[in-house]
Amino acid sequence: MSALEPVIGLEVHAQLATRTKLFCGCETRYGAPPNTQVCPICLGYPGALPVPNEQAIELAVRAGLALGCTIGRASRFDRKSYFYPDLPKGYQISQLDLPINEGGELRVGERVIGLERAHLEEDAAKSQHVGSQTRVDFNRGGVPLLEIVSKPELRSPAEAEAYLRELRLVLMTIGVNDGNLEEGSFRCDANISLRPVGSETFGTRVEIKNVNSFRFVRLALEAEIARQKVVLGSGGTVERETRSWDESSQKTVAMRGKEAAADYRYFPDPDLPAIALTDAQVEAWRDAMPELPAARHRRWLDAGLTDYDAGVLGQHPATAAYFDAVCAASAMSAKKVANFIQSEVLGHIATDGLDATLPVPADALAELLDLLDADTIHGQAAKKVFGLMVEEGLGAKALVQREGLAQETDEGAIEASVRAVLEAHPDQVAQYREGKTKMIGFFVGQVMKASKGKANPKAVKAIAERLLEPN
Numbered sequence: 001m002s003a004l005e006p007v008i009g010l011e012v013h014a015q016l017a018t019r020t021k022l023f024c025g026c027e028t029r030y031g032a033p034p035n036t037q038v039c040p041i042c043l044g045y046p047g048a049l050p051v052p053n054e055q056a057i058e059l060a061v062r063a064g065l066a067l068g069c070t071i072g073r074a075s076r077f078d079r080k081s082y083f084y085p086d087l088p089k090g091y092q093i094s095q096l097d098l099p100i101n102e103g104g105e106l107r108v109g110e111r112v113i114g115l116e117r118a119h120l121e122e123d124a125a126k127s128q129h130v131g132s133q134t135r136v137d138f139n140r141g142g143v144p145l146l147e148i149v150s151k152p153e154l155r156s157p158a159e160a161e162a163y164l165r166e167l168r169l170v171l172m173t174i175g176v177n178d179g180n181l182e183e184g185s186f187r188c189d190a191n192i193s194l195r196p197v198g199s200e201t202f203g204t205r206v207e208i209k210n211v212n213s214f215r216f217v218r219l220a221l222e223a224e225i226a227r228q229k230v231v232l233g234s235g236g237t238v239e240r241e242t243r244s245w246d247e248s249s250q251k252t253v254a255m256r257g258k259e260a261a262a263d264y265r266y267f268p269d270p271d272l273p274a275i276a277l278t279d280a281q282v283e284a285w286r287d288a289m290p291e292l293p294a295a296r297h298r299r300w301l302d303a304g305l306t307d308y309d310a311g312v313l314g315q316h317p318a319t320a321a322y323f324d325a326v327c328a329a330s331a332m333s334a335k336k337v338a339n340f341i342q343s344e345v346l347g348h349i350a351t352d353g354l355d356a357t358l359p360v361p362a363d364a365l366a367e368l369l370d371l372l373d374a375d376t377i378h379g380q381a382a383k384k385v386f387g388l389m390v391e392e393g394l395g396a397k398a399l400v401q402r403e404g405l406a407q408e409t410d411e412g413a414i415e416a417s418v419r420a421v422l423e424a425h426p427d428q429v430a431q432y433r434e435g436k437t438k439m440i441g442f443f444v445g446q447v448m449k450a451s452k453g454k455a456n457p458k459a460v461k462a463i464a465e466r467l468l469e470p471n
């Protein structure tokens with residue numbers, strides 16, 4: 001049998017970061033006591049009328065613009081009918097033929113992955129199984145989602161994971177999604193099939209439902225590829241079915257098959273008007289678009305960062321903005337700022353959704369880095385001062401002064417201590433002059449020790465070398 005290649009397409013449900021639900025004024029706050037954020041509209045009472053949330057429409061369009069979609073100027077809501085306890089109306093309001101965003105693409109490393117659409121829909125409520133009971137929390141019912149559907153253009157589990165990370169970062173950067181996977185703000189269904197390498201047609205796909213971490217998506221796809229290879233390798237056929245990822249066995253398990261495939265009886269929702277958008281409105285949102293992660297990454301590479309640095313600092317929009325703010329306020333090179341932030345600061349940054357808690361303001365860090373850059377303090381001292389800034393909230397200059405950490409830069413004073421060290425170690429001086437120039441480290445070390453670390457090591461080394469030259 002010829003070699004098989006994976007074909008993967010992802011459907012992401014990203015919660016739009018609105019204050020209220022898609023068709024009513026109930027709050028979307030996560031973690032509220034069950035059934036406290038509900039009303040006749042999101043509970044599906046007969047006769048209750050939905051009113052579209054303008055902020056949700058704006059966020060959906062901004063996502064569409066960031067993803068290069070065609071923005072529908074007259075998109076429409078449709079009813080998707082099915083029966084389930086978490087769906088009180090008996091239908092979900094979604095979009096079928098006229099989605100708000102069509103087409104588009106996402107660059108993932110060297111590849112460009114096409115998108116089919118990114119449409120608006122309301123979330124279902126959440127059922128919770130407790131013993132023999134099922135309880136339903138309707139707080140989540142009616143929360144706005146953007147469903148972003150990729151074309152089947154991903155070719156490996158690792159690529160699927162990279163796509164998800166990049167998509168999440170883009171949506172967070174434009175403030176459309178809080179990126180919180182644990183809270184279910186960003187969920188993924190993964191579709192996967194195999195086909196012989198070189199084949200133009202697709203094999204039968206399996207859909208893996210709601211995998212809630214990037215790593216699990218990769219693991220689930222790897223496990224599913226292995227399973228389908230066994231099925232096809234033994235002459236069998238892959239069933240069109242929905243499976244779920246079982247973490248304990250590290251396998252995908254069947255949930256429901258084709259025979260259960262629903263007929264959703266989509267039709268336009270008669271209670272909702274078409275979403276009409278003017279060109280002026282769409283262009284105003286396009287103009288307000290912040291710099292996107294890919295452009296920022298390129299800008300940072302041009303500024304001297306490595307691909308790794310740019311990846312680490314760009315992981316969260318708040319760390320990215322912080323790095324840019326420190327660079328703008330400091331004379332230090334971007335690369336050195338990046339090094340200091342990565343080694344000393346990142347560990348102190350806590351993120352919560354789109355928010356981040358920073359240990360010290362960007363200006364305060366810039367003040368410290370400028371002291372380091374001007375050799376007023378050396379690297380060890382900068383780390384110490386940074387720790388004190390975090391603990392005490394005082395400025396770098398004040399702390400350097402209080403702790404007596406400024407380097408000795410007075411040439412005369414340094415020269416005097418170098419002379420003292422050379423006089424105290426005539427044997428080592430003789431060795432140096434016989435060619436053991438590595439001894440320079442010893443002399444510098446002695447002077448640094450005598451100065452309690454305050455002498456500028458570069459100056460010490462230069463002066464020691466000069467004094468050690470044969471007379």
Ligand code: ADP
Pocket residue numbers: 007008009010011149150151152153191192193202203204205
């Ligand atoms: P549905 O509405 O049944 O979920 P869609 O046409 O919206 O079907 O496709 C869902 C996802 O499945 C898309 O992301 C698409 O790229 C992917 N997909 C479609 N066909 C295949 C296939 N043969 N193998 C893998 N993924 C596929």
Ligand code: MG
Pocket residue numbers: 011
């Ligand atoms: Mg679908």
Ligand code: ZN
Pocket residue numbers: 021024025026037038039040041042043142
């Ligand atoms: Zn409501």
